[in-house]
Amino acid sequence: MQIQILLNEKKVTAQIAPDMLLIDFLREQGCNSVKRGCDTSNCGLCTVFVDDKPVLSCSLLAARADGHRVITLEGLQEEAEGFGAYIADEGAEQCGFCNPGLMMNGIAMFRENPDPTDEEIKEYLAGNLCRCSGYEGQLRGIRAYINYKKSQAEGGKI
Structure with missing residues (x-):
């Protein structure tokens, strides 16, 4: 499936698997500040902003971020x-x-x-x-x- 995200103020369009997590998508885009720590939404290492709200990227499918603004520490x-x-x-x-x-x-x-x-x-x-x-x-x-x-x-x- 194709998604389009405004990532750190740059438009990114990509083909992804429907079950891809946002953390994996972001790391593929070079956002290495987004860390994998627990895979259970308990450590906060993967926190990013989605539409200016803090979100745990290990708990969100990348497809759910389609059409949204995502900011990582790089941004x-x-x-x-x-x-x-x-x-x-x-x-x-x-x-x-x-x-x-x-x-x-x-x-x-x-x-x-x-x-x-x-x-x-x-x-x-x-x-x-x-x-x-x-x-x-x-x-x-x-x-x-x-x-x-x-x-x-x-x-x-x-």
Whole structure:
């Protein structure tokens, strides 16, 4: 079957098998930030935006994305660059395997709630599995990034 997707702001038309998962389609298109971690929709590594909503690409048939806008971390480099630096500064990236999914969900959270509490951050990111950290570094990095964004909005004062 043929599908057409706006992938990272570029129109992509492809022939796919009807049972192809979106994660496999995206990786075939060179979107290597989309990771396979669990195949059970429990780890968050495969998170992408479909029409600006975070979606687990391992749980969605590529055919269901036909006619939709799909954004991966490759399509959010400018937005993700600053956020990623704060995660790295806190040593939260360790192996880095979970970072793309964490960053996608973090960006979705910032868009929905630019000033979440620590509890809201934990709740929003609960679906992101990291096998090497205790999540405290990620929480510190997210909090530091939020504080930076607030200081920028207030004219650079911290």
